[in-house]
Amino acid sequence: MAPQRAVLRRVCRFAPVSTEEASMSESPYPRDRSRPPAQTPLQSYLASNPHRRPDPGTRALAQGLGWFSIGLGLTELAYGGSIARWLGMPRSAPVIRAYGVRELVQGAGILGSGDPTPWISARVAGDALDIATVLPGLEDPNPRKHNVLLALLALGSVTAVDVICAQNLAKAPLAPSEKVKRDYRRRSGFQRPAEAMWGAARDVTPPSDIIGPEAMRPWTLANA
Amino acid sequence: MRALVWHGTQDIRCDTVPDPEIQDDRDAIIKVTACAICGSDLHLYDHVMPGMEKGDVMGHEFMGEVVETGKGVGGSLRKGERVVIPFTIICGQCDQCKRGFFSVCERSNRNKHLAEKAFGHTTAGLFGYTHLTGGYQGGQAEYVRVPFADKTHIKVPEELSDEQVLFLGDIFPTGWQAAVQADIQPTDTVAIWGAGPVGQMTIRSAILLGAKQVVCIDSVSERLEMARAGGAITIDNAQESVVERLNELTGGKGPEKCIDAVGMEAHSPRALEQVYDRVKQAVMLESDRASVLREMIYVCRPAGILSIPGVYGGLVDKMPMGALMNKGLTVRTGQTHVNRWTDDLVKRIADGQIDPSFVITHRAGLEQGPEMYKTFRDKKDNCIKVVLRP
Numbered sequence: 243m244a245p246q247r248a249v250l251r252r253v254c255r256f257a258p259v260s261t262e263e264a265s266m267s268e269s270p271y272p273r274d275r276s277r278p279p280a281q282t283p284l285q286s287y288l289a290s291n292p293h294r295r296p297d298p299g300t301r302a303l304a305q306g307l308g309w310f311s312i313g314l315g316l317t318e319l320a321y322g323g324s325i326a327r328w329l330g331m332p333r334s335a336p337v338i339r340a341y342g343v344r345e346l347v348q349g350a351g352i353l354g355s356g357d358p359t360p361w362i363s364a365r366v367a368g369d370a371l372d373i374a375t376v377l378p379g380l381e382d383p384n385p386r387k388h389n390v391l392l393a394l395l396a397l398g399s400v401t402a403v404d405v406i407c408a409q410n411l412a413k414a415p416l417a418p419s420e421k422v423k424r425d426y427r428r429r430s431g432f433q434r435p436a437e438a439m440w441g442a443a444r445d446v447t448p449p450s451d452i453i454g455p456e457a458m459r460p461w462t463l464a465n466a
Numbered sequence: 467m468r469a470l471v472w473h474g475t476q477d478i479r480c481d482t483v484p485d486p487e488i489q490d491d492r493d494a495i496i497k498v499t500a501c502a503i504c505g506s507d508l509h510l511y512d513h514v515m516p517g518m519e520k521g522d523v524m525g526h527e528f529m530g531e532v533v534e535t536g537k538g539v540g541g542s543l544r545k546g547e548r549v550v551i552p553f554t555i556i557c558g559q560c561d562q563c564k565r566g567f568f569s570v571c572e573r574s575n576r577n578k579h580l581a582e583k584a585f586g587h588t589t590a591g592l593f594g595y596t597h598l599t600g601g602y603q604g605g606q607a608e609y610v611r612v613p614f615a616d617k618t619h620i621k622v623p624e625e626l627s628d629e630q631v632l633f634l635g636d637i638f639p640t641g642w643q644a645a646v647q648a649d650i651q652p653t654d655t656v657a658i659w660g661a662g663p664v665g666q667m668t669i670r671s672a673i674l675l676g677a678k679q680v681v682c683i684d685s686v687s688e689r690l691e692m693a694r695a696g697g698a699i700t701i702d703n704a705q706e707s708v709v710e711r712l713n714e715l716t717g718g719k720g721p722e723k724c725i726d727a728v729g730m731e732a733h734s735p736r737a738l739e740q741v742y743d744r745v746k747q748a749v750m751l752e753s754d755r756a757s758v759l760r761e762m763i764y765v766c767r768p769a770g771i772l773s774i775p776g777v778y779g780g781l782v783d784k785m786p787m788g789a790l791m792n793k794g795l796t797v798r799t800g801q802t803h804v805n806r807w808t809d810d811l812v813k814r815i816a817d818g819q820i821d822p823s824f825v826i827t828h829r830a831g832l833e834q835g836p837e838m839y840k841t842f843r844d845k846k847d848n849c850i851k852v853v854l855r856p
């Protein structure tokens with residue numbers, strides 16, 4: 243690699259000089275030593291990482307789930323008894339209230355932490371617990387089995403969203419270190435500063451069969 | 467030989483496969499010296515693009531040395547010559563090729579019947595890019611068979627390195643065509659969605675073509691860093707409203723030219739829209755996520771131009787046709803007519819106007835290819851562009 247780079251630099255003075263070049267030739271993606279070692283798959287779900295950088299949609303989804311947790315938690319706390327009766331499982335009222343507290347803690351965790359990943363993972367575990375609690379309601383002699391089925395359907399949907407969100411968060415890339423940012427900041431691809439290259443290819447005349455008929459272009463161009 | 471082989475969704479392996487052989491007089495065999503993973507390869511990796519079969523060799527961005535030619539190649543290519551291979555296979559003789567519309571060559575797709583079913587008419591054959599486009603073996607391999615090799619090649623000067631010219635086969639002319647077909651004027655604001663490799667090339671092309679200002683939209687900070695290095699104003703759509711910021715930059719009028727360098731796997735910054743598209747995609751009610759297209763149509767200045775180099779494969783949903791029609795927007799899109807632009811682009815590289823190798827962030831051997839697919843797809847390790855050396 244080294245002789246080739248030397249040729250490249252002779253030919254082209256502005257060849258990108260990667261600060262990671264030397265190590266990249268030996269390893270496909272050397273670890274940035276300023277960072278902790280990569281997490282195992284399980285750790286990536288359970289441990290918080292302030293460098294994690296989910297896509298905007300996932301970030302917004304996590305926030306939404308945080309507010310959902312708060313809302314659900316308050317509802318379960320306030321109406322635990324009514325919910326239990328609606329399910330035909332009146333003796334589960336204290337459990338539902340306890341789950342309300344759990345939801346409130348999870349919601350606060352999601353909304354208050356820099357990295358909501360472990361809290362969203364906790365929501366997935368909570369979903370499993372909820373389903374396990376509601377499932378016995380399908381057994382006889384519960385007269386409100388249809389309500390239990392509705393509740394399971396809702397729980398299944400929320401679990402699916404939680405799982406998608408947790409997966410997206412766990413596999414989110416990490417933010418670049420200062421070293422990487424400095425490297426990328428130099429990668430203009432131009433020999434001179436970008437401002438100096440402005441319009442360097444104005445000699446190009448776009449082919450008329452690509453840009454359409456002249457009559458459809460702005461009159462300010464046609465008359466120029 | 468060793469090659470990166472598609473085995474299923476997110477399952478690419480470095481396997482030993484039979485060496486390619488000359489099958490037609492116009493074929494050539496190339497010994498690959500460098501190849502790249504393209505953003506559009508990720509659509510195959512994630513299997514959102516239909517038409518892949520187990521055992522297909524990946525890769526459509528590659529270059530190398532001619533080691534064998536068929537009788538019909540004549541003097542166009544000789545053994546030992548160094549060539550970049552365009553990702554579109556071109557016969558050079560059909561009506562579309564004669565018109566310079568190489569990416570819709572009428573003869574190079576040997577599975578025309580599939581393309582006709584999917585798209586109405588055939589498009590060009592592509593290397594390593596589904597059986598809809600011919601099912602040709604790709605170039606992420608030690609050797610590759612190039613059909614219609616007397617036309618399907620770009621000769622490159624010896625004094626330019628592999629890394630300087632490799633991207634002539636796809637992302638550089640793709641970014642260039644995206645900018646050229648936007649008919650950029652010195653008074654134009656050009657907004658480019660996506661700061662991946664094609665987006666980066668489009669930014670440089672728009673700067674060279676003399677846009678008044680070039681704005682790049684993405685949420686990945688190191689990609690935005692590289693976009694700024696190339697002269698773009700950046701908008702982090704995770705932090706700020708794209709519509710508000712573009713209106714601010716254009717005095718409320720909107721950008722005259724909007725370019726989608728993202729394609730079918732767009733991530734919407736709006737959670738509801740993202741969930742909506744993901745769910746519809748999961749239940750097969752749409753194949754492509756169109757959040758960038760929707761935003762471009764909404765924000766573009768009336769009578770503006772939308773240029774779409776981003777790859778789409780099937781159907782999208784909730785397209786704001788009312789806005790598109792009433793605003794009188796022009797849509798220009800298509801796979802790249804690579805050879806239409808490359809003579810000029812080779813000169814620009816040789817003259818030192820641009821060096822496309824700036825975009826390479828990761829280099830690895832072919833054996834590391836499967837890992838590099840994952841790294842690139844997940845944007846891990848700040849990956850923007852991977853070059854593999856077989």
